[in-house]
Amino acid sequence: MTSETAAQGDPVLRLSGITKRFGALVANDGISFDLARGEVIALLGENGAGKTTLMNILFGHYSADAGSVEVFGQTLPPGQPGAALKAGVGMVHQHFTLADNMSVMDNILLGTEPLWRLGLGRRAARARVAALSRDFGLEVDPDETIAALSVGERQRVEILKALYRDAKILILDEPTAVLTPQETNALFLTLRKAVALGLSVIFISHKLHEVMAISSRVLVLRHGRLAGSVVAAETDRQKLAELMVGAEITPPAPSKATPGAPLLVLDRVATEPQGQRPGLHDVSLSLRAGQITGLAGVSGNGQGALADLLSGLALPTEGSLEIVGERVTGWSPRAAIAAGIGRIPEDRHRTGTIADFTLTENAILETYAQAPASRRGWMDWRAARERAEDIIAQYDVRCPGPQTRIRLLSGGNMQKLILGRVLQGNPRVIIANQPVRGLDIGAVTYVQNQLIKARDAGAAVLLISEDLDEILTLSDVIHVISEGRLSRGFPRGTMKPADLGQWMAGQGFDHAA
Amino acid sequence: MRLEAIENPTLARSLGLPVLALVATFMVGGFLAMLAGANPLLTFGLIVKGAVGSKFALLETLNRATPLIFTGLAVAVAFRAKLWNIGAEAQLYAGALVTILIGTKLALPGPLLIPLMGIGAMIAGGVVLLGPVLLKTRLGVDEVVTTLLFNFIMLLLISMLLEGPLKDPMGMGWPKSEAIPRNARLPRLVEGLRLHWGFGIAILSAVVVWVVQTRTTLGYEIRAVGLNAEAARFAGIPVGAVMVKTALLSGGLAALAGYSEVAGLKGNLTLDLSPGFGYTGIVVAMLALLNPLGVIVSAIFVAGIFVGADGMSRAAEVPTYIADILLACALLFMVLAILLTKFRVRKG
Known part of the structure; x- marks a missing residue:
């Protein structure tokens, strides 16, 4: 099962000098590696490092500009998914194809x-x-x-x-993104059995501890190049992370919180389910000033419903919503903004920004109807532009200028603009739904530190994330959501990941209530 | 084959391709003219002469462009908000109908009737579009279908009225309405020729729409809703209200086409008031890339081809249908050219 013994035979898969360009962008630049029988290789890299492109070439969805793919000694014809399948390459996509x-x-x-x-x-x-x-x-x-x-x-x-x-070769693209810790363990067990039976696995992930747990060798991609190939047993998470980013990193370490008064209180709230998404059942939650409240849970268990409710998009069918002691009646996105709720939406491309608007136009998306962005229905574009320039300068948004269309920005810079837009309004409550998903580590650290800073300045922060590590690092109090029900709050340091996993799987909720 | 986005197209690309599109259009047209037994160069010469070759021809082209500017603006405004208004024809007739009702039934002085008919027409056009839009925002009914069907409802309604209560008793039995009084007509821009103040109002409307789109919060809202309704809603833009305002503006503009044709040109209402100005407005708006100032240019271009083809047909004996083909080709080639300024075609 270890790579040392298994790697002796001929490789089952050999990639040689794979290069792929999209216009000016070099997505893969001369990538070569071997996969041995019975080996698990982890492919690690930030968003845009070229992992998915590489796997799409291997599987025949794209044809490479240069380089070749050999499976069991046979060169695969480029651009034919059928050939890869026939040769014994199986792919499990992140989004299922069932x-x-x-x-x-x-x-x-x-x-x-x-x-x-x-x-x-x-x-x-x-x-x-x-x-x-x-x-x-x-x-x-x-x-x-x-x-x-x-x-x-x-x-x-x-x-x-x-x-x-x-x-004979299994490729798994971000397979744990949608799993509870328990399900992840079950998956790992399956993969170990597969390897023992002589299969080989390529495991794509950006979660360092999982990569360390399952793989014998870790290949790190950075800007389309192979930045390193290390034996998992001889490295640690910090080293991998630095290899991934190409620079030293310091993870955020929030100081102890000093919680203040509850700013936003939900009392026994229920909402309607929306299509496949469950609604909320009997949810009571109190967001306190100067505290980060973490919401852990497997994707699609009511996080969306809760975020929609607090963002002003949905109304409770039962129970009440109070902001600073006042019961909310007329509820809408505009009312939420006016009540001092800053909202970082889950999907920054679809909900957070308008791709074909400039940075200026996106910067005023929530405040265009008031001075200084407009007066009596007339836009003041100069003031709007100044506001965008402020955000760009203060929140380190890397861009050619405020008149650039926001679709040209990277996810991290887009998120910084949204963050700046929210924080410039000095919100009392911040609803951050998956604020760092898909960002590179530099941007992740930046966004997380800004949230901690807002907490320290007295804001009540709700952090919704599917990444348990993130929740455990940042939250002063953790709630778990499962099928629209909310657990009680667990103070920092009182819960182990495995215990949270039990709650995430729906155990521990009082069904009778 | 796949498309690859070009972020900053070169000037040569963004200017050259539309010119190429026009060349391609005229090559197709020339081929058809040859099939009809005419010299293609002569044919195009006659079209140009018929469209702009004399003061009379030019003014006639501008005259024909007037309703097209209005319907083009109506479509451009609506399409910006991704409100697919295919019913400019119905809104045009609603405007014409109200113009006639006010102009013939209210015994008021002309200077009062002229603005009153215009305002009434705009309201009528807006209301006609309001129904489909409310069906869309409340019940999710596709407005392409409802606005399209409204064209037939409106035309049949007018047909019924012209055979009944609105029929001109002095009309020798023709299905036409009474005419509005002479002093309630839009004055001529050029004495002795048919060009009237409707053209001036059309240009003014285009400028107003341009200002609304680029300088007002409403314009910002309309663009936001059109580009990404979900993000607009999340940011607190009242998407439903913006849709309703867009509908009132778009319907009102289309109705002004009916108003200007009745009050400026015909004087009365008949069933052939519009030879499809509402539908041609879609072509005009698309050719102008939904830019309100561009609508003026593209409306004059489209009108020129129609007017020019009329003259050409008399002289060269090539059917006027060639105008429709030229327009269709111009639109298709132009859409392709615009696509190619934004994307590059790559193999594999």
Whole structure:
């Protein structure tokens, strides 16, 4: 199982000098590495480092400008996903590719059955799926429809799909992003079994502790180049992080909080479910001044409903919302802004900014209707531009200028503009929904430190994140959300990740209440 | 094949490609003229002569451009907010109808009737578009369908009125309304020729729309809603109210086309008041890239082709349908040219 013994044979996969350009951008620059039988390689890198491009080339979605991909000694024809599949490369995408209305069995078989034999050979197929499930510890009911499965179970179906197609090399793209810590452990167990059975795995992630836990070798990508290849046992998280960024980093370390009065209080609130997203049930929450309240939970368990409610987009159907002791009645985004709530939305591209607006136009998105941005319905573009310039200077937004369209900015700089827009209003309450998701480490540290600074200045901060590490580092109090229900608050240092994981999986909630 | 975004297109690219589009348009048109047995260069010469070759021709072109500026503006304003108003034709007829009602039923002095008819027309046009927009914002009904269908409802309604209560008793049995009094007509811009003040109002409207879009909070809201309604809503922009305001503006502008045709040109209401000005407004707005000042230029271009083709057809015996083909080609090639200024085509 260790790379030293397994790496002796011929490599099962060899990438040589892979280069891929998109216009002026070099997404992959001469990347070469080998994958041995029974080895787990982690591919680590920040957003935009070229991980996904590289995997898309390996899997035949893109064809490389230079370089070749060899699987079991055979060079793959470029740009043919079918060839990669046939050669034994299976890919589990971050966003699943399953048909929701079909059964697990149908999804696994989809595309493997010849047309003229439809319906025959099902028994044999069933037996094979059952055997694979057993061997790899991938328990799932083959007759259940996908729509009825949890995210963790869907991922198991994806892996089964690849295994059923005789994949000898499994590529997993950010597989833990949607899992609870317990589900992650189960996935790791499966991967260890796979490796013991002679498969090889490429594990793409930006979560350092997971990379350390599962892989024997870590390849670090930076700006499209292979910045380093290290043996997992001989390195630590700090070193990996620095390799990833190319500079020394100091993670934020908030001082002890001095909580003040509750600024925003939810009392037994319920909201309507919206499509697939659950609503809130009987949620009571108090956000105190000078304190970061962390909201942990697996994606899609009501975080969106809570953020929408506090952002002014949704109304409670039951219970009450109080801001600084006053019960809220007319509730809208504008009312929320007026009440001193600063909102950092989950999706900065779709909700936080307007891509084809300039930085200036985006900077005044929440305040365009008041002076100085406008007077009596007339825009004052000079004042708006000055405001954008202020934010750019104060919050270190790297951009060609305020008249640049914001779509040209990196995620980190976009987020800094949103952060600046929010913080310039001196909000009493800050709702930060996934504020650092997808950002590079430099921007992550910056945004987190700004949130701590706002806390120290007396703001009540609600930090919603699916990253448990982030929650544990920043939060003074942690609540867990599961299926729209909220746990009580756990003060800093009283909960271990595994305990939080239990809550995230829905255990510990009082069903009778 | 795939498209790759170009962030800063060169000047040669952004100017050259539209010119190429025009060249391609005229090459297609020339080929068709040859098929009709005419010399293509002669044909185009006749079109240009017919459109701008004399003072009379030029004024006639501007005359034809007037309703197109209004409907082009109506479409440009609505499309900016991603409100797909295909019903400028209906709003135009609503404006014409109210113009006739006010002009013939209210016994008021002309100087009072002229602005009153205009205001009434704008309100009518706005109201006609309001229905589909409320259906869209409240119930999510697709406005492409509802605004399009309203064109037929309005035309049939007018047809019914012209055969019934609004029928001119002195009209020799033709389905047309009574005419509004002479002193309630829009004055001529040039004495003795047909160009009237409607053209002036159209230019003024374009400038006003441009100012609204670039200098006012409403313009900012309309652009925000059009580019990303979700982000606009999150930021506190009242998306529904902005849609309603856009509808009133767009419908009102389209209605001014009907007002100016009735009060400036025809004097009465008939079923052939508009040869599809509402639909052609979409072409005008698209050619102008939804820019209100660009609408003036593109409306004159489109009107010129129509007017020029009329003259050419008489002289060269090429059917006037060539005008429709030229416009269709101009639009398609122009859209392609604009795409190619923003994107580069790459293989693989």
